[in-house]
Amino acid sequence: MDLKDKLVSSFLAFEDKVDVHNPVHDIRSEAMKTFEAKGFPSKKEEAWKYTSLNTLQKIDFSIFPKEENALEYNDVKKYFLHEIDSYKIVFIDGIYSSYLSETTHDGVDICLMSAALTKPMYKQVIDVYFNKIASKDDSLTSLNTAFSREGAYIYIPKNKMPKKPVEILHLATGNEAALMLQPRSLVIVEENAELQVIERHQSITGNEVLTNSVTEIFAAKNAIVDYYKVQNDADTASLIDNTYINQKDKSVVNVHTFSFGGKLTRNNLNFYQNGEYVDSTMKGVTIIGEKQHVDHHTLVHHIEPNCESHQDYKGIYGENATGVFNGKIIVDKIAQKTNAFQQNNNILVSDKATINTKPQLEIFADDVKCSHGCTIGQLDEDALFYLQSRGIPKKEARALLMYAFANNVLASVRIPELKVRINKLIAKKLGVNLGFDL
Amino acid sequence: MLKISDLHARVDDKEILKGINLEVKAGEVHAIMGPNGSGKSTLAAVIAGKEEFEVTKGSVSLDGENLEDSAPEERAHKGIFLSFQYPVEIPGVSVTNFMKTAINESRKARGLEDMPANKMLKLIREKSELLEIDRKFLSRSLNEGFSGGEKKRNEIFQMAMLEPKLAILDETDSGLDIDALRIVANGVNKLKSKDNAVIVITHYQRLLEYIVPDFVHVIHDGKIVKSGGKELALELEEKGYDWLKQETVV
Ligand SMILES: Nc1ncnc2c1ncn2[C@@H]1O[C@H](COP(=O)(O)OP(=O)(O)OP(=O)(O)O)[C@@H](O)[C@H]1O
Numbered sequence: 262m263d264l265k266d267k268l269v270s271s272f273l274a275f276e277d278k279v280d281v282h283n284p285v286h287d288i289r290s291e292a293m294k295t296f297e298a299k300g301f302p303s304k305k306e307e308a309w310k311y312t313s314l315n316t317l318q319k320i321d322f323s324i325f326p327k328e329e330n331a332l333e334y335n336d337v338k339k340y341f342l343h344e345i346d347s348y349k350i351v352f353i354d355g356i357y358s359s360y361l362s363e364t365t366h367d368g369v370d371i372c373l374m375s376a377a378l379t380k381p382m383y384k385q386v387i388d389v390y391f392n393k394i395a396s397k398d399d400s401l402t403s404l405n406t407a408f409s410r411e412g413a414y415i416y417i418p419k420n421k422m423p424k425k426p427v428e429i430l431h432l433a434t435g436n437e438a439a440l441m442l443q444p445r446s447l448v449i450v451e452e453n454a455e456l457q458v459i460e461r462h463q464s465i466t467g468n469e470v471l472t473n474s475v476t477e478i479f480a481a482k483n484a485i486v487d488y489y490k491v492q493n494d495a496d497t498a499s500l501i502d503n504t505y506i507n508q509k510d511k512s513v514v515n516v517h518t519f520s521f522g523g524k525l526t527r528n529n530l531n532f533y534q535n536g537e538y539v540d541s542t543m544k545g546v547t548i549i550g551e552k553q554h555v556d557h558h559t560l561v562h563h564i565e566p567n568c569e570s571h572q573d574y575k576g577i578y579g580e581n582a583t584g585v586f587n588g589k590i591i592v593d594k595i596a597q598k599t600n601a602f603q604q605n606n607n608i609l610v611s612d613k614a615t616i617n618t619k620p621q622l623e624i625f626a627d628d629v630k631c632s633h634g635c636t637i638g639q640l641d642e643d644a645l646f647y648l649q650s651r652g653i654p655k656k657e658a659r660a661l662l663m664y665a666f667a668n669n670v671l672a673s674v675r676i677p678e679l680k681v682r683i684n685k686l687i688a689k690k691l692g693v694n695l696g697f698d699l
Numbered sequence: 700m701l702k703i704s705d706l707h708a709r710v711d712d713k714e715i716l717k718g719i720n721l722e723v724k725a726g727e728v729h730a731i732m733g734p735n736g737s738g739k740s741t742l743a744a745v746i747a748g749k750e751e752f753e754v755t756k757g758s759v760s761l762d763g764e765n766l767e768d769s770a771p772e773e774r775a776h777k778g779i780f781l782s783f784q785y786p787v788e789i790p791g792v793s794v795t796n797f798m799k800t801a802i803n804e805s806r807k808a809r810g811l812e813d814m815p816a817n818k819m820l821k822l823i824r825e826k827s828e829l830l831e832i833d834r835k836f837l838s839r840s841l842n843e844g845f846s847g848g849e850k851k852r853n854e855i856f857q858m859a860m861l862e863p864k865l866a867i868l869d870e871t872d873s874g875l876d877i878d879a880l881r882i883v884a885n886g887v888n889k890l891k892s893k894d895n896a897v898i899v900i901t902h903y904q905r906l907l908e909y910i911v912p913d914f915v916h917v918i919h920d921g922k923i924v925k926s927g928g929k930e931l932a933l934e935l936e937e938k939g940y941d942w943l944k945q946e947t948v949v
Pocket residue numbers: 710713715733734735736737738739740741742751784
């Protein structure tokens with residue numbers, strides 16, 4: 262049985278586990294129909310031209326983990342940014358681990374989607390927000406919606422700011438030979454409220470994992486959201502990340518995506534500017550090698566006037582790695598005075614590595630400032646010689662240059678400990694010890 | 700200390716150095732002058748080990764050791780320093796971090812431990828004072844957005860930090876204002892000792908009034924066409940290069 266058929270038939274089993282009378286289930290059933298009709302995207306579709314899901318579909322993934330699995334804190338500690346200074350929502354093989362988590366209801370809700378989708382006290386919020394910005398025709402998003410049950414639920418009321426960042430950690434134990442996970446998260450940041458989130462998917466064994474995740478983020482007027490995605494997974498773990506962001510007047514949302522590993526990573530990052538004076542920033546650093554594949558598909562839809570969007574993605578591709586950047590910007594006719602910037606710079610450090618980069622601009626307004634640029638190059642030989650001439654060995658000099666290349670993306674990371682952590686990951690990725698925290 | 704014999708070098712198919720002979724002893728200052736495009740920077744880069752240039756004949760040796768197979772960083776570890784005519788901008792790496800890395804890599808190559816942080820700071824403070832460099836400058840990205848003069852001053856700061864055996868200053872004077880020229884020259888002179896040597900590449904006599912050369916060489920078309928004492932620089936200032944170019948034809 263191929264994966265699609267397996268998923269379709271699993272939906273019946275899934276229905277035994279959830280409350281089918283909950284209105285949410287109508288949404289799930291609708292979504293299942295969409296997935297059933299569309300199936301997995303194929304390379305024939307323009308948006309999936311360079312990313313193939315064929316081999317993944319041949320793997321016999323378990324759709325539900327057989328049993329709950331416990332992990333010791335010490336075994337997974339290294340995947341957390343903080344021992345104490347963060348809220349934590351942790352899932353093991355898709356199941357919430359209260360033992361590893363630190364949630365709160367103290368003025369803000371930092372808890373679980375399973376609770377939000379079932380408990381009456383959240384019903385009103387769910388009615389207003391759940392599946393409202395996520396695509397209803399995208400097949401993979403629909404697939405996630407169909408199986409939506411667990412994930413992170415964050416609600417920050419007006420004028421509030423949680424005392425510390427939230428870490429969302431999805432761990433896969435490898436208890437199953439191959440496991441498919443479909444976390445569904447909902448993040449709502451109300452007027453004048455603020456939030457910082459770090460999200461990570463981590464497989465701790467060499468077994469196959471496929472994660473198809475959907476996150477909806479709603480930023481109300483004047484809200485500020487910093488969202489960091491740390492993707493440094495095992496070589497047998499694949500991730501399809503579908504993130505949808507809705508922004509109201511004067512809200513600021515920054516998404517940083519650090520892609521350092523994993524077998525296949527596809528980021529579908531979608532911004533909808535449903536308000537004026539909105540600021541949307543998406544930045545990424547991708548450093549991969551071996552046969553790793555990272556595909557960034559961004560969309561910024563400028564729906565209202567006077568908004569800005571900034572995109573800055575840097576990629577370093579070694580060995581047989583393959584990268585994709587596709588940045589789509591739509592500026593509606595009424596969205597005058599839009600400023601949209603997009604930059605994608607890449608360095609290929611091996612002859613066999615490839616990158617496909619493409620801006621896709623659809624501009625219907627006339628008073629807009631829009632710029633985009635993409636570069637693909639090698640390391641600057643003159644700069645390399647300069648560093649070497651000061652006694653820095655070639656390998657370190659290369660690393661330093663690559664670090665420098667990625668640096669302006671790091672500069673905007675607003676959690677200092679995270680910045681240090683990312684620096685270390687980069688140094689490790691580049692195989693050097695630079696002797697100082699960059 | 701440095702011995703260059705019949706050095707030929709080319710890039711792609713273009714021969715640039717066509718038989719350079721030069722010997723620099725410890726304690727000496729040599730000036731190299733010559734028209735634009737004559738090969739001065741190329742000579743400097745070849746001494747520093749830039750791989751882009753292919754040495755087709757002849758050799759460069761330091762303290763009797765042929766440098767043929769030494770990478771640029773190894774030459775740096777052996778004490779060669781090149782102050783670039785056009786220092787490269789490295790965004791994202793601060794001057795301080797760059798210097799820390801450079802110094803500790805050189806120490807590592809000599810089997811030494813990293814320099815303790817407080818010692819490093821002291822050294823940085825001392826050398827930046829010597830070159831009258833504002834401390835704020837040191838946390839900026841290396842050369843990024845530095846003015847022409849600031850870049851040159853920063854090169855000499857790096858030289859002061861690394862204390863090379865052989866320093867090659869490629870047009871360090873160009874871009875410097877009169878005060879900066881004095882500060883930089885003064886810095887170089889303070890670092891000068893009987894154990895090290897300096898090669899100054901310049902177009903102007905002015906720098907040589909501060910850093911007084913023992914020898915002046917003129918390069919034309921990839922060869923040293925004339926060598927002399929410091930008075931040669933004055934003569935060149937007066938007469939230009941044409942008389943030398945003609946001499947070589949004859
Ligand atoms: N990478 C290169 N590729 C091709 N030609 C080169 C390269 N580097 C140097 N050259 C050529 O070699 C010749 C010597 O250049 P070089 O930079 O050594 O001159 P210079 O004496 O330092 O000149 P200036 O006084 O203008 O600094 C020039 O004709 C230059 O164009």
